[in-house]
Amino acid sequence: xxxxxxxxxIMSSCVLIKVFQRVLCLLxxxxxxxxxxxxxxxxxxxxxxxxxxxEYPVITxxxxxxxxxxxxxGTVNELTKAVSNAKPGDSxxxxxxVYKLTEIKNQxxxxxxxxNNLIFSNVNDVLIRSSTGNPKDVIIKGSGFHKTLAxxxxxxxxxxxxxxxxxxxxxGISFYGLTIEDxxxxxxxxxxxxxxxxxxxxxxxFNNVNQYAxxxxxxxxxxxxxxxxNVYVIDNEFYAxxxxxxxxxxxxxxxxxxxxxxxxxLENAVIADNVIRDIHGASGEALGATLLWNSCKNxxxxxxxxxxxxxxxxxxxxxxxxYSKTANYHVKNGIFRNNVVSNCSWDLFEICxxxxxxxxxxxLVRTDSYNAQTQRGIRDSVGxxxxxxxxxxxxxxxxLENIAGGKRGYSVENNLISDDLSISYFxxxxxxxxxxxxxxxxxxxxxxxxPEVYNDFDLRLRTSSPDLGAFEYSAAAPPxxxxxxxxxxxxxxxxxxxxxxxxxxxxxxxxxxxxxA
Numbered sequence: 083x084x085x086x087x088x089x090x091x092i093m094s095s096c097v098l099i100k101v102f103q104r105v106l107c108l109l110x111x112x113x114x115x116x117x118x119x120x121x122x123x124x125x126x127x128x129x130x131x132x133x134x135x136x137e138y139p140v141i142t143x144x145x146x147x148x149x150x151x152x153x154x155x156g157t158v159n160e161l162t163k164a165v166s167n168a169k170p171g172d173s174x175x176x177x178x179x180v181y182k183l184t185e186i187k188n189q190x191x192x193x194x195x196x197x198n199n200l201i202f203s204n205v206n207d208v209l210i211r212s213s214t215g216n217p218k219d220v221i222i223k224g225s226g227f228h229k230t231l232a233x234x235x236x237x238x239x240x241x242x243x244x245x246x247x248x249x250x251x252x253x254g255i256s257f258y259g260l261t262i263e264d265x266x267x268x269x270x271x272x273x274x275x276x277x278x279x280x281x282x283x284x285x286x287x288f289n290n291v292n293q294y295a296x297x298x299x300x301x302x303x304x305x306x307x308x309x310x311x312n313v314y315v316i317d318n319e320f321y322a323x324x325x326x327x328x329x330x331x332x333x334x335x336x337x338x339x340x341x342x343x344x345x346x347x348l349e350n351a352v353i354a355d356n357v358i359r360d361i362h363g364a365s366g367e368a369l370g371a372t373l374l375w376n377s378c379k380n381x382x383x384x385x386x387x388x389x390x391x392x393x394x395x396x397x398x399x400x401x402x403x404x405y406s407k408t409a410n411y412h413v414k415n416g417i418f419r420n421n422v423v424s425n426c427s428w429d430l431f432e433i434c435x436x437x438x439x440x441x442x443x444x445x446l447v448r449t450d451s452y453n454a455q456t457q458r459g460i461r462d463s464v465g466x467x468x469x470x471x472x473x474x475x476x477x478x479x480x481x482l483e484n485i486a487g488g489k490r491g492y493s494v495e496n497n498l499i500s501d502d503l504s505i506s507y508f509x510x511x512x513x514x515x516x517x518x519x520x521x522x523x524x525x526x527x528x529x530x531x532x533p534e535v536y537n538d539f540d541l542r543l544r545t546s547s548p549d550l551g552a553f554e555y556s557a558a559a560p561p562x563x564x565x566x567x568x569x570x571x572x573x574x575x576x577x578x579x580x581x582x583x584x585x586x587x588x589x590x591x592x593x594x595x596x597x598x599a
Contacts, residue, residue, distance in 0.1 A: 142254060142280045142312070143207075143254050143255065143256040143280045143281060143282040143314070144171075144173070144207050144208070144209045144254065144256050144282075145209075146209065146211060146215075146256055146258040146259075146282070146284060146285075148173055148209060149173055149175075150171060150173055151169070151171045151172045151173055152173045152175055153172055153173065153174050153175065154175050154177060154213070155174060155175070155176050155177065156176075156177040156179065157181075158181050158182065158183060161174075161176060161181055161200070162200065164210075165200040165201065165202060165210070165246075166200075166201070168202065168205045168208045169205065170205060170206050170207045170208070171207050171208075172205075172207075172208050172209070173208075173209045173211075174208065174209065174210040174211070175211060175212075175213040176210070176211065176212050176213060176220045176260070177213050177220075178212070178213065178214060178219040178220060179219075179220065179221075180221045180223060181220070181221065181222050181223065182223045183200070183222065183223065183224055183225070183245060184225055199244045199245070199246075199247055200245060200246050200247070201246075201247045201249055202246070202247065202248045202249065202252040202255050203247075203249045203250050203251055203252050204250065204251035204252065205251070205252055206252065206253045206254040206255075206280075207254040208254065208255050208256070209256045209258065210255070210256070210257055210258075210260075211256070211257070211258035211259045211260065212258070212259035212260055214259070215258070215259045215285070216259060217259050217260055217261045217285060217286055217287045218261065218287075219259075220259065220260050220261065221260075221261040221263060222245055222246075222260055222261065222262050222263070223263055223264045224243040224245050224263070224264045224265035224266070225243050225264070225265075225266070226243075226264055226266065227264055227265070227266060227290045227291075227292045227324045227326075228266060228292065228324075228326075228327055228330055229266055229327070229329055229330045242266070242267035242268070243265040243266040243267045243268075244265070244267050244268045244271045245262055245265050245268070245269050245270070246262070246269065246270045246271065247270075247271045247273065248270070248271070248272050248273060248278050248281060249273045249276050249278070250273070250276040251276070252276070252278060253277075253278060253279045253280050253281075254279075254280045254281075255280075255281055255282075256281075256282040256283075256284070257270065257282065257283045257284070257286055258282070258284050258285055258286070259284075259285050259286065260286045260287075261286070261287040261288075261289065262286060262287070262288050262289075262291070262295065263287075263288070263289040263290050263291070264289075264290050264291075265290075265291045265292065266292045266293070266330065267291075267292065267293045267294075267297075268291065268293060268294055268295070268296075268297040269288045269291045269294075269295040269296060270283060270295070270296050270297070271297050271298075271299070272296070272297065272298040272299070272310045272313070272345065273298075273299055273310075274298050274299055274300045274301070274308060274309055274310035274345075274346060274347045274348070275299060275300055275301035275302075275303075275306065275308050276308065277308045277309060277310075277311075278298075278310045278311075279309075279310065279311040279312045279313075280311075280312045280313075281310075281312070281313045281314070282313075282314045282316075283296065283313075283314070283315045283316075283318060284314070284315075284316050284317050284318065285317050285318065286318045286319075287318070287319045287320075287321075288318065288319070288320045288321070288342065289321055289322065289323065290322050290323060290324050291322070292324075292326055292330055292331075292340060293331070293339055293340060293341075293344075294340070294341050294342065294343065294344040295320050295342050295343065296315065296320075296342065296343045296344070296345065297344050297345070298310045298313075298344070298345030298346055298347070298348055299346060300346040300347040300376055300377075301347075308347070309347045309348070309349050309377075310345060310346075310347055310348050310349070311348070311349040311350050311351075312349075312350045312351075313345075313348060313350070313351040313352075314351070314352045314354075315343070315351070315352070315353045315354075315356065316352065316353075316354050316355050316356070317354075317355045317356065318356045318357075319356070319357045319358075319359075320342035320343070320356065320357070320358045320359070320361070320371070321357075321358070321359045321360045321361070322340070322360055322361050322362065323360070325337075325362055325363075325364060326338070326339070326340050326363060326364050327364060328364050330364075335363075336363075336364060336365055336367075337363055337364025337365065338363030338364055338365060338366075338367040338368050338369065338392075339363075339369065340361060340362075340363055340368045340369065341361060341368060341369040341370055341371055341372070341373055341393070342358045342361055342371045342372060343358075343371070343372040343373065343374075344369070344370075344372075344373045344375075345373075345374055345378065346374075346375055346376035346377070346378070347376055347377050347378065348374060348378040348379075348381065349378065349379050349380055350379075350380045351378075351380070351381050351382070352382045352384075353372065353381070353382070353383045353384075353386065354382065354383070354384045354385050354386065355384075355385050355386065356386045356387070357386070357387045357388075358371040358372065358386065358387070358388045358389075358391065359387075359388070359389050359390050359391065360390050360391065361391040361392065362391065362392050363392055366392050366427055367392055367393075367428070368391065368392035368393055369393060369396075370393045370394065370395060370396030370399070370432065371388050371391040371393060371394055371395060371426070372386075372388070372395045372396065373396045373399065374396070374397055374398070374412070374413055374416070375396070375397075375398050375399055375401075375403070375412040375413070376403050376404060376412060377403060377411065377412070377414075378397075378412065378413045378414070378416070379411075379413070379414040379415050379416075380414075380415045380416075381397075381413060381415070381416040381417070382416075382417055382419075383395065383397075383416065383417070383418045383419075383421065384417070384418075384419045384420050384421065385420045385421065385539050385541075385552075386421045386422070387421075387422045387424075387514065388421070388422070388423045388424070388426065389422075389423070389424040389425055389426070389514050390424070390425050390426070391426045391427075392426065392427045392428060393426055393427070393428045393429060393432075394423040394426040394428075394429055394430040394431055394432070394446075395418070395421070395423060395430075395431050395432070396429070396431075396432040396433075396434075397412065397413040397416055397418065397431075397432070397433045397434070397436055397439060398411075398412025398413050398432070398433060398434035398435045398436055399412070399432060399434050399463075400434055400463040400464050402435065403435055410435070410437075411435050411436060411437045412434060412435040412436060413433075413435075413436045413437075413439060414436070414437040414438055414439075415437070415438045415439075416436065416438075416439045416440070417439070417440040417442065417534060418431065418439070418440070418441045418442070418444060419440065419441075419442040419443055419444065419534065419535055420442075420443055420444065420535065420537075420538055420539045420552045421444045421445075421539075421552060422444070422445045422446075422447075422514070422516050422539065422552050423444070423445075423446045423447075424445075424446075424447050424448070424449070424511075424514055424516070425447075425448055425449060425450060427457065428456065428457060428458070429457075429458045429459075429460070429461045429480075430446040430447075430448075430458070430459050430460065430477075430480050431444070431446060431459070431460045431461075432460075432461050432462075432463070433460065433461070433462050433467060433470065433485075434462055434463055434464050434466065434467065435464065435466050435467060436467040436468070436470055437467065437468050437469060438468075438469045438470075439467065439469075439470045439471075440470075440471050440473075440534060441460065441470070441471065441472040441473070441475065442471070442473050442474055442475070442532055442534060442535050443473075443474040443475065443529065443532070443535045443538070443548075443550070443551060443552055444475045444476075444551065444552055445475070445476045445516045445551040445552040445553070446459050446460070446475060446476065446477045446478070446480055447476065447477070447478040447479070447480075447508075447511065447516060448478060448479035448480060449478075449479075449505060449511045449512060452479045452480070457479075457480060458480055458481060458482070458483045459477040459479075459480025459481055459482060459499065460472065460475075460477070460480070460482050460483070460485060461482070461483040461484060461485070462483070462484045462485050462492075463483075463484060464484075465484050467491050467492065468491035469491055470491055470492050470493070471492075471493045471495070472485070472492065472493070472494045472495070472497060473493075473494075473495045473496050473497065473530055473532065474496055474497065474529040474530055474532065474535070474548075474550050474551070475497045475498070475499075475550070475551065476497070476498045476503070476507075476525060476550050476551035476552075477497060477498070477499040477500075478500060478501070478503040479501050479503075481499065482494065482499070495530070496528070496529065496530050496550075497550070498524055498525055498528070498550050498551075503524075504521065506519060506521045507519060507521055507522040507524075507525065508522075516551070516552065516553065517540075517553045517555075517556075518549060518551065518553050518554075518555040519555075520555070520557070522549075522555065524550075525549050525550040525551055525555075526549050526550075526555045527547040527548075527549060528549065528550050529547075529548040529549055529550045530548075531544075531546070531548060532548075535548070538552060538553050538554045539552040539553050540553065540554075542554050542556065
């Protein structure tokens with residue numbers, strides 16, 4: 083009898099265990115479904131930011147890892163033919179090597195003389211990338227950083243060394259894993275006058291490009307409404323190891339016509355997870371490391387690291403907008419969030435002729451001495467912006483100029499601005515690591531909760547009592563990354579997860595191939 087009772091107890095226990103296992107499996111499955119649904123919602127960096135009631139569209143450029151219609155190239159001649167003869171759906175894989183575009187190819191357009199120009203035109207859905215995915219393995223070189231061939235007139239003092247152009251009839255072009263260097267003009271040129279759209283530039287290095295590594299132009303036709311739209315610039319590095327000469331640029335710029343990114347008439351764009359450093363002009367007055375101007379709208383600029391440049395980031399400048407169809411703003415519906423801008427000689431962030439711009443949770447810092455009269459944190463040189471909010475920022479040694487709460491359309495609230503902010507607030511400021519330490523008592527837990535700022539520079543989920551600046555304080559070790567600072571790959575953070583990390587609440591990790599080599 084006792085044996086039967088024991089047997090029944092064992093059977094009952096087995097049934098309970100099986101039921102528990104099934105319930106656990108169902109719960110795991112339910113959590114997985116929630117995770118996948120949430121991951122889809124978070125997969126686009128634009129999914130949580132809306133302006134004018136609409137969500138930004140997702141880019142339709144080709145997958146960076148696809149191998150369909152593969153065209154392998156290993157010489158300059160093969161590369162030129164692959165670009166010139168590209169067909170929709172082509173995947174151009176460039177084998178490791180240095181590709182010197184020294185054969186001059188002149189092209190007259192709008193009184194410009196161009197050369198060394200690999201042109202995408204009348205084609206869509208093309209991927210061009212290094213075969214390894216590592217930008218160190220494929221180097222596309224121009225004819226040199228300095229002026230080497232005279233231009234056609236006094237207004238065009240040099241032939242423009244443009245390495246890649248996306249022009250008429252071209253869209254859906256992806257650049258991945260390339261180094262682009264030694265050009266006296268542009269690395270990649272997006273011709274907005276031709277309605278260029280759906281462009282991805284990812285995991286590339288731009289070195290020694292003597293005007294703008296990434297340039298976007300616009301039409302001079304007063305009746306044109308053409309734009310550059312749906313552009314993702316993510317996980318790239320822009321830098322220079324050379325200084326321009328006065329003779330390199332237009333005379334009035336005195337050798338300072340240089341930056342990293344300059345795009346006009348840009349619409350629906352994400353510029354994220356990039357590093358821009360060491361961009362200087364001949365006399366230390368280079369243009370903005372990033373300059374977005376002339377009717378740009380729906381812009382997300384987030385999690386970028388800019389340091390040791392003459393000028394930081396500029397959403398517009400003091401030159402009035404000239405794009406005739408919407409000539410009243412430089413940037414409309416822009417958000418500048420979770421960025422770090424450090425030790426730039428002039429403005430850390432410039433904002434002019436803006437509408438509906440949000441400046442949230444950035445760390446804008448100088449670690450050295452500065453001149454309060456000329457080196458600003460955030461500046462509006464003309465005071466013509468409307469509905470601009472500046473909240474939750476940390477600004478060290480850089481005041482606000484021409485900006486005041488309730489004046490000229492600005493709302494300035496809950497920022498930590500101080501010339502004397504202790505450097506001990508940051509983990510390693512000298513090496514551009516501005517994560518917060520436990521000493522940052524005036525920043526930790528002091529931010530306003532903003533629906534547009536749901537994570538931080540490291541993609542950590544913001545807490546219910548968020549911190550000021552670009553980083554949430556965490557006693558845990560930071561995620562791994564290059565330069566001792568960044569982890570540039572997508573991590574989807576969802577609370578109540580299947581697994582918990584030191585950072586808290588990670589239930590799903592989706593690799594979108596965003597990690598740097």
